């Protein structure tokens with residue numbers, strides 16, 4: 044066994060095997076995979092093998108799509124048949140709302156080039172007469188996927204990996220990791236069979252690896268402890284049952300092809316054929332999390348006892364849907380651990396705080412995702428970036444505040460929710476409230492309906508007492524829509540206040556800070572007391588993070604970035620600063636997110652409100668353009684609260700962000716609310732803010748801005764300095780402009796706005812996609828932002844946007860269609 048390698052992959056399930064294969068295919072010829080037991084002995088062996096292409100997430104759909112195509116090619120390469128039955132997938136809808144949901148799914152599929160067709164109940168009945176259809180509204184059918192044999196596909200990938208030089212060692216367990224400054228020293232123990240158990244022997248080996256990937260499935264908690272990090276990858280029980288032969292099905296199959304995988308989402312189940320019978324898989328209610336504190340030694344390729352009471356309802360629903368199966372007895376049952384994360388996406392990417400340590404953990408659709416994960420992760424490791432933005436899968440999207448209890452309860456919820464109606468405005472209730480700003484109760488009393496961002500409770504909008512957010516959700520304009528409209532108008536016409544406490548805040552200072560940030564970000568650094576919007580780029584020239592930088596002193600900077608990704612931003616910043624300290628001098632990076640609350644006050648009357656409470660020798664002039672110009676920052680006092688006031692507003696109106704000591708938040712809240720009374724100050728939530736920023740074409744991180752586009756492609760040349768050198772600049776210039784970010788006004792369907800995932804068309808040719816969507820109070824119609832080829836980015840270009848299966852008129856408008864000259868923001872007073 045090799046003891047010095049370029050990459051060590053830990054775990055021989057579908058995921059680890061695919062990663063080893065793809066690393067070799069990407070050109071690393073020194074890869075070893077270690078498996079503590081046998082290949083596939085984790086969750087992989089008992090998976091049902093379904094390969095659903097569809098997913099709400101853009102990145103995950105790309106991953107699934109790659110897998111499905113890749114698995115089809117494996118036999119030609121390895122000679123091993125992976126048992127891929129390309130039977131298609133039929134998603135049936137019992138309600139109109141479910142059909143609406145599928146239309147939104149279809150938007151993502153469409154933008155990822157995944158083929159699908161719509162079927163009526165009659166068409167389903169004609170093709171598959173065993174299915175009862177009277178109570179169906181229709182179905183979404185995609186015919187290019189199906190199911191595969193999970194063990195066989197893993198073995199085929201393992202053979203392909205070996206053919207490409209990967210060494211696979213079984214019965215070798217990784218027990219400890221040590222970073223020696225250049226490489227990982229990985230302590231491994233040979234495992235031996237003893238009385239049916241797998242136990243460690245005395246034989247230990249240390250492997251030195253430049254890179255390590257962990258793909259340890261249900262053992263993720265043990266891996267996390269070994270690495271000294273947190274991972275919310277905790278399995279939940281998942282069951283499927285195998286039925287005896289169904290004579291009607293056997294008869295049907297004499298003349299017909301196999302049924303597609305049948306998904307009856309409203310009955311929380313999937314069904315597929317298995318040797319003349321059916322397999323019924325269920326996403327049950329109240330399935331418990333398992334192995335929160337590690338997998339017991341006695342649990343090998345084992346299962347849990349069947350929990351029949353949890354699947355009774357779905358079993359009856361299956362008999363309703365396929366009446367002929369009623370006579371078939373139960374042949375086999377599987378209740379196995381299926382790994383989950385709180386948002387259902389796996390953890391794929393660099394581990395927090397560690398060098399050359401890559402995670403591929405927490406897979407709930409691991410057979411479907413294995414191929415694509417191997418492909419894109421290998422790109423990240425070998426080339427530095429993947430061709431798609433992997434941020435939505437990055438392990439650091441869960442902050443260090445996360446605990447075992449949170450992971451377990453959230454994962455149970457995520458599993459339980461697999462087949463609920465996934466409204467785009469959904470908010471999940473488990474483990475909340477958890478991270479609350481001090482003004483939470485005040486906001487709540489004022490009617491706040493909260494969303495959750497990185498664990499923080501953040502008002503989405505404010506509604507009258509007794510309003511039920513859950514019932515207000517929709518695929519069109521929800522019951523909350525009018526409240527958001529009123530809030531948006533309040534900011535455009537009067538004054539509103541937004542809780543932006545969740546913002547990520549870092550302080551960067553020290554002798555090396557200025558040279559470092561000048562290299563780290565692409566815009567000119569601001570002068571002391573001023574603010575700049577800027578971007579940190581990846582080595583590949585795309586956008587890694589967006590920052591508002593406030594320069595508080597010569598070498599003292601305050602960085603504000605997206606609230607959703609505190610650890611994702613912090614990890615990148617800290618690692619870059621550590622790398623560059625030798626060159627630039629000492630750089631101190633502090634995460635001060637939880638030290639400061641933020642209220643954003645905005646609107647034409649915002650100055651009038653603040654004037655009343657600012658403590659200054661001359662309050663009347665303290666906030667004038669002369670004394671407090673746009674894009675400047677000052678330490679002011681509002682009553683007894685010291686505030687770092689920043690004159691910016693993400694809504695595009697006159698306004699200030701008021702960064703204040705978090706412990707004084709309630710005092711400041713009461714002060715502002717009282718001062719705002721006479722001006723009609725309204726509390727405003729994130730939904731209105733999201734619409735308002737689109738009227739100003741302010742790109743948002745995670746939608747318009749990410750690792751798949753450069754700031755020039757985001758059409759932000761005014762924030763990109765061509766005169767200085769910085770990380771990613773050469774790559775950004777070399778990429779050129781592949782597509783360009785535009786703002787569109789949309790004449791959409793009655794009572795609906797786009798959500799930001801819809802396809803864009805030029806005539807009948809698909810040319811791009813929306814990344815944001817919503818309603819514009821200024822233009823009184825739908826608005827969106829998205830990417831199109833540069834030649835279609837001209838103002839006035841007429842495009843179409845697909846919503847609810849139809850194409851609707853859209854027109855490219857000038858950047859910042861509302862107040863393009865920024866007169867409102869700069870207004871004096």
Ligand SMILES: Cc1cc2nc3c(=O)[nH]c(=O)nc-3n(C[C@H](O)[C@H](O)[C@H](O)COP(=O)(O)OP(=O)(O)OC[C@H]3O[C@@H](n4cnc5c(N)ncnc54)[C@H](O)[C@@H]3O)c2cc1C
Nearest residue numbers: 054056058079085086087091092093217260408409410411
């Ligand atoms: C009943 C059921 C049905 C399912 N059906 C489907 C389906 O239809 N489609 C689908 O896509 N997914 C399905 N899944 C999920 C799927 O099984 C998993 O997502 C997938 O198998 C995860 O693969 P993996 O490689 O990440 O983990 P695993 O298969 O669990 O592999 C991890 C491996 O790492 C090894 N390991 C752990 N720690 C160490 C260590 N320290 N040193 C060395 N080796 C180590 C383990 O022994 C194990 O072999 C199903 C799951 C269940 C329970």
